[in-house]
Amino acid sequence: MAAMPPSKPHWAQLIREVVDSGLCTGCAACVVVCPYDVLSYDEGRYKPFHLDADGGPEDCTHGERGCTLCTRACARFRDWEPEADNFLFGRARSDEEVEGVVRKVALARASDPEFAADGQDGGFVSATLIWALEHDMIDAALVSYTGGGDSSWKATPGLARNREEVMASSGSRYTYSANVLAYQQAQSEGFERLGLVGMGCMASAPAIMKARKAGKTARRFALDIGLLCSKTFEDSIFPELLQARYGLAPANIAKMNIKGRLQIWDNSGEYHEIPLKEAHAWTRDGCKSCPDFAAEHADISAGGIGAFGDWTLVLVRTQRGEELFDAMLEGGVIQTRPIEEDPGALGLLRKLAKASRRRWPDSDHQEPGRQSLPATTTSA
Numbered sequence: 136m137a138a139m140p141p142s143k144p145h146w147a148q149l150i151r152e153v154v155d156s157g158l159c160t161g162c163a164a165c166v167v168v169c170p171y172d173v174l175s176y177d178e179g180r181y182k183p184f185h186l187d188a189d190g191g192p193e194d195c196t197h198g199e200r201g202c203t204l205c206t207r208a209c210a211r212f213r214d215w216e217p218e219a220d221n222f223l224f225g226r227a228r229s230d231e232e233v234e235g236v237v238r239k240v241a242l243a244r245a246s247d248p249e250f251a252a253d254g255q256d257g258g259f260v261s262a263t264l265i266w267a268l269e270h271d272m273i274d275a276a277l278v279s280y281t282g283g284g285d286s287s288w289k290a291t292p293g294l295a296r297n298r299e300e301v302m303a304s305s306g307s308r309y310t311y312s313a314n315v316l317a318y319q320q321a322q323s324e325g326f327e328r329l330g331l332v333g334m335g336c337m338a339s340a341p342a343i344m345k346a347r348k349a350g351k352t353a354r355r356f357a358l359d360i361g362l363l364c365s366k367t368f369e370d371s372i373f374p375e376l377l378q379a380r381y382g383l384a385p386a387n388i389a390k391m392n393i394k395g396r397l398q399i400w401d402n403s404g405e406y407h408e409i410p411l412k413e414a415h416a417w418t419r420d421g422c423k424s425c426p427d428f429a430a431e432h433a434d435i436s437a438g439g440i441g442a443f444g445d446w447t448l449v450l451v452r453t454q455r456g457e458e459l460f461d462a463m464l465e466g467g468v469i470q471t472r473p474i475e476e477d478p479g480a481l482g483l484l485r486k487l488a489k490a491s492r493r494r495w496p497d498s499d500h501q502e503p504g505r506q507s508l509p510a511t512t513t514s515a
Protein backbone atom coordinates (compact mmCIF):
# COMPACT_ATOMS: atom_id res chain seq x y z
CA MET A 136 0.00 0.00 0.00
CA ALA A 137 1.36 3.47 -0.88
CA ALA A 138 2.41 5.60 2.08
CA MET A 139 0.11 8.54 2.90
CA PRO A 140 1.71 11.84 1.85
CA PRO A 141 2.52 14.16 4.77
CA SER A 142 -0.33 16.61 5.41
CA LYS A 143 2.07 19.52 5.99
CA PRO A 144 4.57 19.30 3.15
CA HIS A 145 7.76 21.29 3.61
CA TRP A 146 11.33 21.46 2.31
CA ALA A 147 11.83 17.68 2.51
CA GLN A 148 8.99 17.27 -0.02
CA LEU A 149 9.93 20.35 -2.07
CA ILE A 150 13.49 19.23 -2.66
CA ARG A 151 12.39 15.74 -3.67
CA GLU A 152 9.35 16.60 -5.80
CA VAL A 153 10.52 19.84 -7.42
CA VAL A 154 14.23 20.61 -7.03
CA ASP A 155 15.72 17.13 -7.52
CA SER A 156 13.03 16.02 -9.99
CA GLY A 157 13.98 18.76 -12.49
CA LEU A 158 10.78 20.85 -12.20
CA CYS A 159 12.46 23.70 -10.32
CA THR A 160 12.72 26.86 -12.40
CA GLY A 161 14.98 28.68 -9.97
CA CYS A 162 12.41 31.42 -9.36
CA ALA A 163 13.62 31.89 -5.73
CA ALA A 164 10.11 32.29 -4.28
CA CYS A 165 10.80 29.58 -1.67
CA VAL A 166 13.96 31.40 -0.61
CA VAL A 167 12.34 34.79 0.00
CA VAL A 168 9.30 33.37 1.79
CA CYS A 169 11.29 31.32 4.33
CA PRO A 170 10.77 32.94 7.75
CA TYR A 171 13.78 31.19 9.33
CA ASP A 172 16.34 32.10 6.63
CA VAL A 173 17.45 28.49 6.22
CA LEU A 174 17.10 28.55 2.42
CA SER A 175 19.65 30.19 0.18
CA TYR A 176 20.11 30.51 -3.59
CA ASP A 177 22.90 29.07 -5.69
CA GLU A 178 23.38 31.71 -8.40
CA GLY A 179 25.58 29.45 -10.51
CA ARG A 180 23.00 26.65 -10.69
CA TYR A 181 19.91 28.85 -10.29
CA LYS A 182 18.62 26.57 -7.55
CA PRO A 183 17.56 26.96 -3.92
CA PHE A 184 19.37 24.98 -1.25
CA HIS A 185 18.92 24.35 2.46
CA LEU A 186 21.70 25.45 4.77
CA ASP A 187 23.49 22.78 6.77
CA ALA A 188 21.89 24.06 9.98
CA ASP A 189 18.40 23.03 11.10
CA GLY A 190 17.94 19.72 9.36
CA GLY A 191 20.66 19.63 6.70
CA PRO A 192 20.33 19.82 2.91
CA GLU A 193 17.38 17.44 2.53
CA ASP A 194 15.21 18.15 5.56
CA CYS A 195 14.16 21.05 7.75
CA THR A 196 13.57 21.03 11.49
CA HIS A 197 11.18 24.01 11.16
CA GLY A 198 9.25 22.03 8.54
CA GLU A 199 9.08 19.05 10.87
CA ARG A 200 7.50 21.39 13.42
CA GLY A 201 4.83 22.61 10.98
CA CYS A 202 6.25 25.36 8.75
CA THR A 203 5.06 24.84 5.16
CA LEU A 204 5.83 28.22 3.63
CA CYS A 205 8.33 27.09 0.99
CA THR A 206 5.81 24.67 -0.53
CA ARG A 207 3.13 27.37 -0.34
CA ALA A 208 5.28 29.69 -2.45
CA CYS A 209 6.38 27.23 -5.11
CA ALA A 210 4.65 27.52 -8.45
CA ARG A 211 5.82 24.08 -9.52
CA PHE A 212 4.74 22.14 -6.42
CA ARG A 213 1.87 19.66 -6.96
CA ASP A 214 -1.32 21.23 -8.40
CA TRP A 215 0.11 24.71 -8.73
CA GLU A 216 -1.54 25.53 -12.04
CA PRO A 217 -5.24 24.92 -11.26
CA GLU A 218 -4.73 26.36 -7.77
CA ALA A 219 -3.35 29.64 -9.14
CA ASP A 220 -5.96 29.66 -11.94
CA ASN A 221 -8.80 29.19 -9.49
CA PHE A 222 -7.48 31.89 -7.21
CA LEU A 223 -7.10 34.45 -10.02
CA PHE A 224 -9.92 33.54 -12.39
CA GLY A 225 -12.35 31.41 -10.39
CA ARG A 226 -11.76 28.46 -12.71
CA ALA A 227 -8.99 26.37 -14.24
CA ARG A 228 -8.01 27.23 -17.81
CA SER A 229 -9.51 25.03 -20.50
CA ASP A 230 -7.28 22.85 -22.69
CA GLU A 231 -7.84 25.31 -25.55
CA GLU A 232 -6.52 28.21 -23.47
CA VAL A 233 -2.89 27.21 -23.97
CA GLU A 234 -1.78 30.78 -23.31
CA GLY A 235 -3.81 30.92 -20.08
CA VAL A 236 -6.94 32.92 -19.25
CA VAL A 237 -7.05 36.27 -21.02
CA ARG A 238 -9.51 39.21 -20.81
CA LYS A 239 -8.09 41.43 -23.50
CA VAL A 240 -5.31 41.31 -26.11
CA ALA A 241 -3.75 44.34 -27.79
CA LEU A 242 -0.59 45.71 -29.28
CA ALA A 243 0.67 48.55 -27.12
CA ARG A 244 3.60 50.89 -26.76
CA ALA A 245 4.68 53.75 -24.54
CA SER A 246 3.59 57.13 -25.88
CA ASP A 247 6.85 58.70 -24.69
CA PRO A 248 9.28 58.04 -27.58
CA GLU A 249 12.19 57.73 -25.11
CA PHE A 250 10.53 54.75 -23.37
CA ALA A 251 9.63 53.16 -26.67
CA ALA A 252 13.22 53.57 -27.92
CA ASP A 253 14.84 52.23 -24.72
CA GLY A 254 12.37 49.37 -24.25
CA GLN A 255 12.90 45.93 -25.70
CA ASP A 256 9.77 46.16 -27.84
CA GLY A 257 7.29 48.99 -27.25
CA GLY A 258 8.54 50.01 -23.80
CA PHE A 259 5.11 49.04 -22.44
CA VAL A 260 6.47 47.25 -19.35
CA SER A 261 8.58 50.23 -18.27
CA ALA A 262 5.72 52.67 -18.90
CA THR A 263 3.46 50.46 -16.74
CA LEU A 264 5.92 50.32 -13.83
CA ILE A 265 6.39 54.09 -13.92
CA TRP A 266 2.63 54.63 -13.96
CA ALA A 267 2.18 52.24 -11.01
CA LEU A 268 4.97 53.96 -9.05
CA GLU A 269 3.70 57.46 -9.78
CA HIS A 270 0.03 56.63 -9.10
CA ASP A 271 0.59 55.16 -5.64
CA MET A 272 -0.08 51.57 -6.68
CA ILE A 273 3.38 50.21 -5.78
CA ASP A 274 6.32 51.48 -3.71
CA ALA A 275 9.03 49.69 -5.72
CA ALA A 276 9.38 47.09 -8.46
CA LEU A 277 11.48 43.93 -8.54
CA VAL A 278 13.24 44.04 -11.91
CA SER A 279 16.47 43.03 -13.64
CA TYR A 280 19.59 45.07 -14.29
CA THR A 281 22.83 44.19 -16.00
CA GLY A 282 25.52 43.82 -13.36
CA GLY A 283 29.28 44.24 -13.27
CA GLY A 284 29.45 47.52 -15.18
CA ASP A 285 28.66 48.40 -18.78
CA SER A 286 30.72 45.59 -20.22
CA SER A 287 28.73 42.81 -18.52
CA TRP A 288 25.48 41.26 -19.70
CA LYS A 289 25.05 39.37 -16.43
CA ALA A 290 21.35 39.77 -15.59
CA THR A 291 20.97 40.74 -11.94
CA PRO A 292 17.85 41.21 -9.80
CA GLY A 293 17.34 44.65 -8.32
CA LEU A 294 14.84 47.24 -7.14
CA ALA A 295 13.39 50.07 -9.24
CA ARG A 296 12.08 52.83 -6.98
CA ASN A 297 11.51 55.63 -9.49
CA ARG A 298 11.36 56.58 -13.17
CA GLU A 299 15.15 56.73 -13.62
CA GLU A 300 15.67 53.26 -12.15
CA VAL A 301 12.86 51.79 -14.24
CA MET A 302 14.45 53.24 -17.36
CA ALA A 303 17.87 51.87 -16.35
CA SER A 304 16.39 48.37 -16.08
CA SER A 305 14.47 48.36 -19.38
CA GLY A 306 15.29 46.03 -22.29
CA SER A 307 15.67 42.22 -22.22
CA ARG A 308 18.52 40.00 -21.21
CA TYR A 309 18.17 36.36 -22.20
CA THR A 310 20.03 34.87 -19.27
CA TYR A 311 18.20 34.26 -16.01
CA SER A 312 17.52 36.94 -13.45
CA ALA A 313 15.59 35.73 -10.39
CA ASN A 314 13.95 39.12 -9.86
CA VAL A 315 12.00 37.71 -6.88
CA LEU A 316 15.29 37.80 -4.94
CA ALA A 317 15.12 41.60 -4.89
CA TYR A 318 12.23 41.11 -2.41
CA GLN A 319 14.83 40.86 0.37
CA GLN A 320 16.22 44.31 -0.48
CA ALA A 321 12.68 45.72 -0.73
CA GLN A 322 11.96 44.42 2.75
CA SER A 323 15.14 45.86 4.19
CA GLU A 324 14.18 49.26 2.73
CA GLY A 325 10.67 49.00 4.20
CA PHE A 326 8.67 48.84 0.94
CA GLU A 327 5.26 47.22 1.41
CA ARG A 328 3.59 47.26 -2.02
CA LEU A 329 5.69 45.62 -4.67
CA GLY A 330 5.51 45.21 -8.41
CA LEU A 331 7.17 42.15 -9.91
CA VAL A 332 8.44 41.81 -13.47
CA GLY A 333 9.31 38.29 -14.44
CA MET A 334 8.93 35.42 -16.85
CA GLY A 335 6.14 32.88 -16.25
CA CYS A 336 8.13 30.96 -13.66
CA MET A 337 8.32 34.05 -11.47
CA ALA A 338 5.00 35.60 -12.45
CA SER A 339 3.11 32.59 -11.04
CA ALA A 340 4.70 33.02 -7.61
CA PRO A 341 2.48 35.84 -6.25
CA ALA A 342 -0.71 34.03 -7.34
CA ILE A 343 0.30 30.70 -5.83
CA MET A 344 1.48 32.39 -2.62
CA LYS A 345 -1.89 34.12 -2.32
CA ALA A 346 -3.85 30.98 -3.21
CA ARG A 347 -1.97 29.03 -0.52
CA LYS A 348 -2.03 31.89 2.01
CA ALA A 349 1.72 32.33 2.31
CA GLY A 350 1.53 35.16 4.84
CA LYS A 351 2.85 38.70 4.52
CA THR A 352 5.12 37.95 1.59
CA ALA A 353 2.08 37.04 -0.51
CA ARG A 354 0.21 40.18 0.49
CA ARG A 355 3.09 42.48 -0.48
CA PHE A 356 2.82 41.67 -4.20
CA ALA A 357 0.58 44.43 -5.55
CA LEU A 358 1.28 44.11 -9.28
CA ASP A 359 2.55 41.25 -11.40
CA ILE A 360 3.87 41.90 -14.93
CA GLY A 361 4.76 38.73 -16.88
CA LEU A 362 7.16 38.36 -19.81
CA LEU A 363 6.49 35.82 -22.55
CA CYS A 364 9.35 33.34 -22.54
CA SER A 365 10.34 30.03 -24.06
CA LYS A 366 13.80 29.73 -22.53
CA THR A 367 16.78 31.42 -20.97
CA PHE A 368 20.44 30.66 -21.55
CA GLU A 369 23.33 29.86 -19.25
CA ASP A 370 25.68 32.82 -18.71
CA SER A 371 28.42 30.77 -20.36
CA ILE A 372 26.76 31.41 -23.75
CA PHE A 373 28.66 34.73 -23.83
CA PRO A 374 32.25 33.43 -23.73
CA GLU A 375 31.60 30.01 -25.26
CA LEU A 376 29.33 30.86 -28.20
CA LEU A 377 29.02 34.59 -28.82
CA GLN A 378 32.65 35.46 -28.20
CA ALA A 379 34.41 32.23 -29.19
CA ARG A 380 32.48 31.55 -32.43
CA TYR A 381 31.26 35.00 -33.46
CA GLY A 382 33.88 37.32 -31.92
CA LEU A 383 31.15 39.20 -30.04
CA ALA A 384 32.54 40.32 -26.70
CA PRO A 385 29.86 41.26 -24.15
CA ALA A 386 31.27 44.81 -24.01
CA ASN A 387 30.63 45.14 -27.73
CA ILE A 388 26.97 44.01 -27.63
CA ALA A 389 24.45 46.85 -27.64
CA LYS A 390 21.17 44.90 -27.86
CA MET A 391 19.94 41.33 -28.14
CA ASN A 392 16.58 39.92 -29.18
CA ILE A 393 15.06 36.56 -30.03
CA LYS A 394 12.71 36.40 -32.99
CA GLY A 395 13.02 32.88 -34.34
CA ARG A 396 16.81 33.46 -34.19
CA LEU A 397 19.22 35.16 -31.84
CA GLN A 398 19.56 38.75 -33.04
CA ILE A 399 22.50 40.85 -31.92
CA TRP A 400 23.36 44.48 -32.60
CA ASP A 401 26.90 45.50 -31.76
CA ASN A 402 28.06 48.93 -30.61
CA SER A 403 28.84 50.04 -34.15
CA GLY A 404 25.24 49.26 -35.18
CA GLU A 405 26.18 46.14 -37.14
CA TYR A 406 23.58 43.36 -37.01
CA HIS A 407 24.46 39.67 -36.37
CA GLU A 408 22.19 36.65 -36.51
CA ILE A 409 22.74 33.31 -34.79
CA PRO A 410 20.46 30.33 -35.50
CA LEU A 411 18.65 29.27 -32.32
CA LYS A 412 19.72 25.67 -32.99
CA GLU A 413 23.31 26.71 -32.32
CA ALA A 414 22.34 28.26 -28.99
CA HIS A 415 20.29 25.26 -27.76
CA ALA A 416 23.26 23.67 -26.00
CA TRP A 417 23.34 26.65 -23.58
CA THR A 418 19.65 26.34 -22.56
CA ARG A 419 19.37 26.70 -18.78
CA ASP A 420 18.31 23.45 -17.06
CA GLY A 421 15.49 25.20 -15.15
CA CYS A 422 13.72 25.98 -18.43
CA LYS A 423 13.67 22.46 -19.83
CA SER A 424 10.45 21.35 -18.09
CA CYS A 425 8.73 24.73 -18.06
CA PRO A 426 5.21 24.63 -19.54
CA ASP A 427 4.34 28.34 -19.34
CA PHE A 428 5.32 30.43 -22.34
CA ALA A 429 2.76 33.18 -21.78
CA ALA A 430 3.23 34.02 -18.06
CA GLU A 431 -0.29 32.81 -17.40
CA HIS A 432 -0.65 34.09 -13.83
CA ALA A 433 0.47 37.69 -14.30
CA ASP A 434 -1.93 40.64 -14.14
CA ILE A 435 -0.63 41.59 -17.58
CA SER A 436 1.74 39.58 -19.79
CA ALA A 437 3.94 41.22 -22.41
CA GLY A 438 5.88 39.88 -25.35
CA GLY A 439 7.59 40.77 -28.56
CA ILE A 440 5.67 38.52 -30.90
CA GLY A 441 4.32 40.02 -34.04
CA ALA A 442 4.94 41.89 -37.20
CA PHE A 443 5.60 45.28 -35.56
CA GLY A 444 8.99 45.33 -33.84
CA ASP A 445 8.40 48.48 -31.80
CA TRP A 446 5.12 47.35 -30.25
CA THR A 447 4.56 45.04 -27.29
CA LEU A 448 1.98 42.25 -27.48
CA VAL A 449 -0.09 42.64 -24.32
CA LEU A 450 -2.34 40.03 -22.69
CA VAL A 451 -4.50 41.55 -19.97
CA ARG A 452 -5.56 38.81 -17.56
CA THR A 453 -6.94 40.09 -14.25
CA GLN A 454 -9.35 42.82 -13.19
CA ARG A 455 -6.42 44.67 -11.58
CA GLY A 456 -4.52 44.41 -14.86
CA GLU A 457 -7.49 45.65 -16.86
CA GLU A 458 -8.09 48.66 -14.60
CA LEU A 459 -4.43 49.59 -14.83
CA PHE A 460 -4.31 49.14 -18.62
CA ASP A 461 -7.48 51.22 -19.14
CA ALA A 462 -6.24 53.98 -16.82
CA MET A 463 -2.93 54.19 -18.69
CA LEU A 464 -4.73 54.36 -22.01
CA GLU A 465 -7.05 57.07 -20.74
CA GLY A 466 -4.08 58.92 -19.23
CA GLY A 467 -2.37 58.92 -22.65
CA VAL A 468 0.84 57.17 -21.52
CA ILE A 469 0.31 54.22 -23.84
CA GLN A 470 -1.01 53.86 -27.36
CA THR A 471 -2.65 50.73 -28.70
CA ARG A 472 -3.52 49.18 -32.01
CA PRO A 473 -6.01 46.33 -32.45
CA ILE A 474 -4.59 42.85 -32.58
CA GLU A 475 -6.54 42.32 -35.82
CA GLU A 476 -3.89 44.48 -37.53
CA ASP A 477 -1.42 41.65 -36.92
CA PRO A 478 -3.34 38.47 -37.70
CA GLY A 479 -0.28 36.21 -37.36
CA ALA A 480 0.55 37.24 -33.78
CA LEU A 481 -2.09 35.22 -31.95
CA GLY A 482 -1.39 32.13 -34.07
CA LEU A 483 2.30 32.35 -33.21
CA LEU A 484 1.53 32.96 -29.52
CA ARG A 485 -0.55 29.77 -29.40
CA LYS A 486 2.00 27.76 -31.34
CA LEU A 487 4.79 28.75 -28.93
CA ALA A 488 2.54 28.24 -25.89
CA LYS A 489 1.65 24.73 -27.10
CA ALA A 490 5.30 23.87 -27.62
CA SER A 491 6.09 24.87 -24.01
CA ARG A 492 3.11 22.85 -22.67
CA ARG A 493 4.64 19.71 -24.16
CA ARG A 494 7.67 20.09 -21.86
CA TRP A 495 5.69 19.48 -18.65
CA PRO A 496 6.02 15.83 -17.54
CA ASP A 497 2.32 14.95 -17.34
CA SER A 498 2.88 11.49 -16.02
CA ASP A 499 4.82 12.98 -13.13
CA HIS A 500 1.99 15.43 -12.42
CA GLN A 501 -0.51 12.56 -12.18
CA GLU A 502 1.55 10.64 -9.63
CA PRO A 503 -0.56 9.51 -6.65
CA GLY A 504 -0.24 11.72 -3.61
CA ARG A 505 0.01 14.92 -5.70
CA GLN A 506 -3.02 16.73 -4.44
CA SER A 507 -3.79 20.33 -3.49
CA LEU A 508 -2.32 21.70 -0.31
CA PRO A 509 -4.54 21.77 2.76
CA ALA A 510 -6.17 25.13 3.49
CA THR A 511 -4.39 25.64 6.82
CA THR A 512 -1.59 28.16 6.87
CA THR A 513 1.65 28.99 8.64
CA SER A 514 2.12 32.74 8.73
CA ALA A 515 5.43 34.48 8.16
Ligand SMILES: Cc1cc2nc3c(=O)[nH]c(=O)nc-3n(C[C@H](O)[C@H](O)[C@H](O)COP(=O)(O)OP(=O)(O)OC[C@H]3O[C@@H](n4cnc5c(N)ncnc54)[C@H](O)[C@@H]3O)c2cc1C
Pocket residue numbers: 253254255256257258259260261262278279280290304305306307308309310311312313314332333334362363364365366367393437438439440447448
Ligand atom coordinates in the same frame (compact mmCIF):
# COMPACT_ATOMS: atom_id res chain seq x y z
C1 LIG B 1 14.46 35.89 -20.74
C2 LIG B 1 13.39 36.49 -21.61
C3 LIG B 1 12.86 35.72 -22.65
C4 LIG B 1 11.85 36.24 -23.46
N1 LIG B 1 11.35 35.50 -24.48
C5 LIG B 1 10.38 35.98 -25.27
C6 LIG B 1 9.84 35.21 -26.33
O1 LIG B 1 10.29 34.08 -26.58
N2 LIG B 1 8.83 35.74 -27.07
C7 LIG B 1 8.32 36.98 -26.80
O2 LIG B 1 7.40 37.42 -27.49
N3 LIG B 1 8.81 37.75 -25.80
C8 LIG B 1 9.82 37.28 -25.03
N4 LIG B 1 10.32 38.03 -24.01
C9 LIG B 1 9.69 39.34 -23.69
C10 LIG B 1 10.30 40.49 -24.48
O3 LIG B 1 11.69 40.36 -24.62
C11 LIG B 1 10.01 41.84 -23.77
O4 LIG B 1 10.44 41.78 -22.43
C12 LIG B 1 8.53 42.20 -23.76
O5 LIG B 1 8.03 42.21 -25.08
C13 LIG B 1 8.28 43.56 -23.13
O6 LIG B 1 8.88 44.55 -23.92
P1 LIG B 1 8.82 46.06 -23.45
O7 LIG B 1 9.55 46.91 -24.45
O8 LIG B 1 7.39 46.39 -23.16
O9 LIG B 1 9.62 45.97 -22.08
P2 LIG B 1 10.70 46.97 -21.38
O10 LIG B 1 10.03 48.28 -21.14
O11 LIG B 1 11.95 46.94 -22.15
O12 LIG B 1 10.88 46.26 -19.98
C14 LIG B 1 11.45 44.98 -19.89
C15 LIG B 1 11.45 44.51 -18.46
O13 LIG B 1 12.01 43.19 -18.44
C16 LIG B 1 12.89 43.05 -17.34
N5 LIG B 1 13.91 42.07 -17.71
C17 LIG B 1 14.85 42.18 -18.67
N6 LIG B 1 15.58 41.07 -18.77
C18 LIG B 1 15.15 40.23 -17.81
C19 LIG B 1 15.53 38.94 -17.39
N7 LIG B 1 16.52 38.27 -17.97
N8 LIG B 1 14.85 38.38 -16.38
C20 LIG B 1 13.83 39.04 -15.77
N9 LIG B 1 13.41 40.29 -16.13
C21 LIG B 1 14.07 40.87 -17.13
C22 LIG B 1 13.47 44.45 -17.15
O14 LIG B 1 13.90 44.65 -15.84
C23 LIG B 1 12.28 45.35 -17.53
O15 LIG B 1 11.52 45.64 -16.36
C24 LIG B 1 11.36 37.56 -23.21
C25 LIG B 1 11.91 38.31 -22.17
C26 LIG B 1 12.92 37.80 -21.38
C27 LIG B 1 13.52 38.65 -20.26
Ligand code: SF4
Pocket residue numbers: 149153154158159160161162163164165166182183208209210211212
Ligand atom coordinates in the same frame (compact mmCIF):
# COMPACT_ATOMS: atom_id res chain seq x y z
S1 SF4 C 1 10.48 26.50 -8.56
FE1 SF4 C 1 10.98 28.35 -7.35
S2 SF4 C 1 9.82 28.10 -5.42
FE2 SF4 C 1 9.88 26.08 -6.42
S3 SF4 C 1 11.67 25.04 -5.53
FE3 SF4 C 1 12.38 26.04 -7.40
S4 SF4 C 1 13.15 28.06 -6.72
FE4 SF4 C 1 11.87 27.24 -5.06
Ligand code: SF4
Pocket residue numbers: 160311334335336337364365366367421422423425426427
Ligand atom coordinates in the same frame (compact mmCIF):
# COMPACT_ATOMS: atom_id res chain seq x y z
S1 SF4 D 1 11.30 29.05 -20.01
FE1 SF4 D 1 11.17 31.13 -19.22
S2 SF4 D 1 9.36 31.06 -17.91
FE2 SF4 D 1 10.03 28.99 -18.18
S3 SF4 D 1 11.47 28.51 -16.52
FE3 SF4 D 1 12.68 29.26 -18.23
S4 SF4 D 1 12.87 31.44 -17.80
FE4 SF4 D 1 11.16 30.72 -16.59
